[in-house]
Amino acid sequence: MLPGIRGLRLDVSEVRAKFKYDDHKPAEQRTDTARRLTERGTALDAPTATQQLRRLDRVGTWKA
Template sequence: MPPTDGVPTSYYAAVQFTCRATIVDDPEDKAELLRQQMAHFQPEGDHAPIEVDQPPYGRMLSGIRGLRLGVIEVRAKFKYDDHKPVERRTEIARRLTERGQSLDRPTADQQLRRLDRIGAWKS
């Protein structure tokens, strides 16, 4: 089938983790988890100090259950048409960039990044 027939496809990366969960119930450990989360989501620090015995978070800690996830296994799948000729993948990236909808640009960037690393498919 000619590539110009336009068979629909999706480009994606999918990752699945198998983890062992450990429940975190100690108030200080939960406060530390909350500090780390706040540092990630509010790096500018626009919140009160998170202390076990101080408002506003101290009284809320009893209602929080934390989990630590230890990764046991990782499975991943990437689909970016690596089996297609370099010229075709380059054209697809160009057309995605031109179209410019939603995730087109990041997908085109990923396609080109993979093209640089993988090159032509070797069977």
């Protein structure tokens, strides 16, 4: 069966990602995520943290 195994090597040239605002997580976890994004401070971290906190105020606290 070994002759049937194939391998390949990929060179990653670009990464596209999106941030998911998880409104189903507890408020403490969402607040901590925003704090850590602010501390990290790369590229879009600060605006993302601001939006996360804005959503927390708008959506409210997590309910079980």
